[in-house]
Amino acid sequence: MLPQKVEDSLITEILEEAPSASDDTREGVESATGQLEVLRALGDTLKSGNHSPPPPWIDNAAREYMEHTFLDLSRVCFPNIVLPGECKQTDMMASVVQCIGHMCQQRRTQPWLRFGLGLVATKDQLGLLRADAMGLEECIFKKNTGRGIIETVRLALGIMLATEPEQGVHPSVGFREKEIPSVVGSAVTTGSDLPESSRDEPPRKRSRTDAGSSVSIPRPAKYRYKEVNFITLDHQPRTFSRDPPLPAKGRTRYYVKYLLQDHGSLVGRCTRIWCVYREVLGADKSKLTTLHNIPATTPVYIGPYALKFYYADVRSEAYKHDILGVAVEKKVKHVLLPTQAWYTGRVLETLRGLKSGEVPKGLKKTDLKDREEIMMISPFKRTLAQFATAGEFYGALIGALKGIQSLEKAGIIHGDISMGNIVLNSEDYPASQPAVNYINVDGTLAAFVRRDFVDLGADGGLHDLDMAAFIPANVPIEPREPISKLREAVARPRSMPPPPAPLLPPNPERSSNLAFRTGTTPFMSIPVLTGGHNSVYDDMQSLFFVHYLSLFSFDTPAPNCYPEAPTTRIPPWPAKCNEWAVGQGMKMSHLGGSKKVFFQHERNPWSMTAKLKCLEFWKDKNTGRLDAGHYLVLKVFWDELWEYVGDDDARVRRWTATPSNVLENLENAVEYVMKTGDLDDHASRASLSSHRLNGDV
Numbered sequence: 001m002l003p004q005k006v007e008d009s010l011i012t013e014i015l016e017e018a019p020s021a022s023d024d025t026r027e028g029v030e031s032a033t034g035q036l037e038v039l040r041a042l043g044d045t046l047k048s049g050n051h052s053p054p055p056p057w058i059d060n061a062a063r064e065y066m067e068h069t070f071l072d073l074s075r076v077c078f079p080n081i082v083l084p085g086e087c088k089q090t091d092m093m094a095s096v097v098q099c100i101g102h103m104c105q106q107r108r109t110q111p112w113l114r115f116g117l118g119l120v121a122t123k124d125q126l127g128l129l130r131a132d133a134m135g136l137e138e139c140i141f142k143k144n145t146g147r148g149i150i151e152t153v154r155l156a157l158g159i160m161l162a163t164e165p166e167q168g169v170h171p172s173v174g175f176r177e178k179e180i181p182s183v184v185g186s187a188v189t190t191g192s193d194l195p196e197s198s199r200d201e202p203p204r205k206r207s208r209t210d211a212g213s214s215v216s217i218p219r220p221a222k223y224r225y226k227e228v229n230f231i232t233l234d235h236q237p238r239t240f241s242r243d244p245p246l247p248a249k250g251r252t253r254y255y256v257k258y259l260l261q262d263h264g265s266l267v268g269r270c271t272r273i274w275c276v277y278r279e280v281l282g283a284d285k286s287k288l289t290t291l292h293n294i295p296a297t298t299p300v301y302i303g304p305y306a307l308k309f310y311y312a313d314v315r316s317e318a319y320k321h322d323i324l325g326v327a328v329e330k331k332v333k334h335v336l337l338p339t340q341a342w343y344t345g346r347v348l349e350t351l352r353g354l355k356s357g358e359v360p361k362g363l364k365k366t367d368l369k370d371r372e373e374i375m376m377i378s379p380f381k382r383t384l385a386q387f388a389t390a391g392e393f394y395g396a397l398i399g400a401l402k403g404i405q406s407l408e409k410a411g412i413i414h415g416d417i418s419m420g421n422i423v424l425n426s427e428d429y430p431a432s433q434p435a436v437n438y439i440n441v442d443g444t445l446a447a448f449v450r451r452d453f454v455d456l457g458a459d460g461g462l463h464d465l466d467m468a469a470f471i472p473a474n475v476p477i478e479p480r481e482p483i484s485k486l487r488e489a490v491a492r493p494r495s496m497p498p499p500p501a502p503l504l505p506p507n508p509e510r511s512s513n514l515a516f517r518t519g520t521t522p523f524m525s526i527p528v529l530t531g532g533h534n535s536v537y538d539d540m541q542s543l544f545f546v547h548y549l550s551l552f553s554f555d556t557p558a559p560n561c562y563p564e565a566p567t568t569r570i571p572p573w574p575a576k577c578n579e580w581a582v583g584q585g586m587k588m589s590h591l592g593g594s595k596k597v598f599f600q601h602e603r604n605p606w607s608m609t610a611k612l613k614c615l616e617f618w619k620d621k622n623t624g625r626l627d628a629g630h631y632l633v634l635k636v637f638w639d640e641l642w643e644y645v646g647d648d649d650a651r652v653r654r655w656t657a658t659p660s661n662v663l664e665n666l667e668n669a670v671e672y673v674m675k676t677g678d679l680d681d682h683a684s685r686a687s688l689s690s691h692r693l694n695g696d697v
Contacts, residue, residue: 018425053610078109079225083159084166085119092127092140095120099129100136100266107131107280111272112169112175114226114373115351126152132264133371134204134347170309174240175651176229179222191500228256229442231276231307233375238309239342240328253279254377255301255441261420269371270312270464275380275563277303277448292436298448304380304563306337310466311371314346318468319372324414324465330410334403334456336423338376346372378463379454381423384546385568386556388428392669393461394633398426401666403462404539405659406469413534416467417542418520419553425456425635430560467518469534521591522549522581526599527653529592537641537653542663544637550608551614551626551634552577574613576605600651610634629673636669637662643644 078084084102088095098120105118115132120140126148142148165171231254261273271340280288280300288300312319328337348354348370359365369467370441387393400422407414414421429450437448518534519525523545525538532538553570561567573581578593599606620627639660642651 011335060429065137068586070362074161078105079227081110083105083117083119083530085121088122090122090124092120092122092125095122095137096127096129096285103129103131104264104266108262111259111262111264112170112173112634114170115168116266117168126155127305130353130422133267133270134348134352134369135267135375149641154603155604158161170566172230172231172233173228174230175226177224178227179224181222205470214256224626228259228274230255233342234377235342235344237342238323239340240338243251254305254307255446255562256307257281257304260306260565269310271308271466273306273308273362275303275565276305276307276377277301278305280375280449280553288447292449294436294447294449299441299444301447302310302449302451304451306378308376308378311347311376312374312378313464314370314372316467321470323468323470327407327410327465327468331414332403332410333406334399334404334458334461335380335465336454336456336461337465338378339695340377342375344375345371352520367533379451381427381463382452382562382566384419384424384460384550384569385554386557386560386562386566387424387554390559390630391674392424392426392459393550393554396422397460397543398461398663399425399456399458400543400546400668400669401540401659401663402458404536404543405466405663407462407539408536411471412465413465413469413471414462414535415469415518415534416464416520417462417539419546421464422460422463422546423456424460427453427456427559427562429562443541469518471536523589524588524592526592526596529588529595531589531592536659537657540657541641541658544641545697547634547637548610549573549577549581551610551618551630553615554617555615555683574609576609576613600664607635630674632673633669636665640665 002134007654020408047090084099084106086095086099086102088098096585099120103116103118109114115130118129119132120127120138121143124142125140127138127144130137141151144150169326180478233252237252257275257277260275261271265271271675278301280302282657285294285300288294288302289296289298309614314320317323324337324341327335344350348357348368349356350373352360359368384393384396387396389685402416404414411575435450439448440446449476452642464490519542523542525532525541525545528534528538550569552573552683553569554573558567576585580591580598583591588593598603611631614626614630641654641657644650645656646653
């Protein structure tokens with residue numbers, strides 16, 4: 001228990017947090033529309049007075065805006081841009097920086113790009129940027145010289161004559177056209193009539209408009225854009241399951257329902273995941289048409305599956321030692337493994353046109369971080385964000401712990417546990433959805449058949465072994481920082497970040513030129529952030545951070561829509577969490593120090609923040625604070641990872657923590673809470689008050 005004065009001050013501090021700011025992505029768009037409005041108003045003014053008529057292009061631009069159903073800048077301009085660019089008067093560096101921003105926007109809306117191109121210019125210079133999984137290249141030359149004029153002409157011709165693959169479009173994708181109304185009902189979605197933010201969305205800024213202006217430009221009738229329709233893979237895949245292998249010749253075609261995940265990265269892994277259905281042909285199609293009474297001439301697709309594209313670092317442990325193959329061979333449980341994978345070649349050869357082993361002029365082989373493009377297919381499952389009940393949520397956490405335990409037995413560390421890498425086992429379709437759906441595909445009615453259920457052996461589990469590694473034979477021991485250091489960190493002014501922990505000596509089993517930190521920043525363990533090497537303990541700590549941040553991420557579950565696109569939106573986290581979860585501009589070691597103070601100091605700021613800032617789903621409606629049952633499970637998990645030392649109330653890492661011990665105690669806590677009473681039944685929660693663990697709720 002904290003002293004009352006200390007607890008009161010901490011409560012006040014947490015409750016008085018300023019709301020998180022959000023970026024205004026519409027401002028630039030609306031300024032472009034505003035300029036058009038000003039031009040139209042100017043034209044009307046010139047017509048009404050004794051002035052010369054305005055240039056024809058002003059009227060033409062305004063008329064085109066009013067009459068043509070073109071692409072709205074606020075949403076669908078970037079999906080159709082072929083080559084973004086930026087021009088400055090003299091500052092080429094500023095042009096490059098802004099052009100990279102445009103390329104990022106293009107990449108976020110065009111997940112089918114293998115690389116991005118950008119054009120930069122000043123009054124004296126012209127240049128081309130190119131970004132792929134390996135990095136960013138640039139070529140800048142003066143355009144006021146003889147050689148520069150020739151290069152300018154060559155560049156212009158190249159842009160005009162470039163084919164889609166030469167513009168970066170992936171050769172395996174085909175497109176379909178989409179269009180949606182610009183206004184839903186009577187609600188305007190952009191401009192000064194932007195509706196209020198919903199409860200689970202960050203606040204949005206409104207455009208700055210002149211209150212005295214009466215100029216009104218009608219909105220376009222519809223938005224037009226394109227999205228991926230089919231993905232066709234021509235190579236023979238590597239098969240990880242006992243399912244019949246795909247034919248050695250021919251192709252495998254997948255119909256794309258929607259894009260599930262894309263971080264829009266220009267470089268690096270560039271992960272994209274689609275929900276897809278596989279086209280069924282030959283004898284397999286005959287079996288399905290007979291089983292489901294489908295007309296023989298009807299195209300048949302089976303699914304849902306998750307098709308993942310990413311670029312693997314060829315020097316990573318997961319790639320070099322084929323950890324995925326090891327996991328399949330050792331029959332790892334409670335981990336969703338792919339059934340097939342396509343390896344399409346290294347970036348140096350397929351995108352940059354170099355021969356095997358060749359290095360670009362002026363670079364050393366160690367300077368390059370070559371990657372190989374890999375496509376993987378696996379059964380499509382719901383992620384943690386789509387849990388339906390508290391029981392399913394805790395079942396998924398327990399299943400993930402079982403996955404960590406099974407990987408440990410196989411000698412593997414996951415290395416990237418996050419909300420997105422935890423999947424739910426059940427595949428509950430809405431009651432209204434039949435086993436066979438008929439959907440119009442390119443003007444033809446096609447049958448979509450459910451695949452067989454894939455059981456993880458628990459309510460949930462892990463997936464994605466892209467960042468996995470083997471458990472090293474000798475793990476360096478993390479130096480135990482005195483508890484007094486934690487007190488000093490809390491007393492230090494907020495403007496001063498905590499000092500970085502000393503880095504551990506490099507692990508001789510790991511390549512010295514590889515970054516040893518892996519994971520998603522908010523969920524990375526404290527030892528890894530402060531310089532340690534990954535271990536099984538770090539996987540467990542990452543899972544705890546998933547549990548903790550879920551209190552601020554997931555509110556009342558949305559209705560089940562599997563396998564359709566999820567609608568869950570994560571609201572902004574509390575400012576106290578962002579200090580260690582986001583920390584823009586801060587070093588990893590500083591984030592680790594902030595996280596250590598937050599979770600290990602005797603004031604327990606983690607506890608008070610959870611109680612006061614959790615979302616409605618996790619609250620006791622009688623007290624308005626974190627429900628006693630939810631807190632009990634969270635506290636048990638916390639107790640299993642950190643322990644008291646001596647008479648001090650601060651905590652340090654529990655070195656005896658193992659997946660089996662943590663799993664046993666967490667299962668007991670969840671079972672107790674469930675037996676005591678439904679977490680949604682507030683009347684039954686009173687019995688929990690006599691069973692609190694090391695603190696009150």
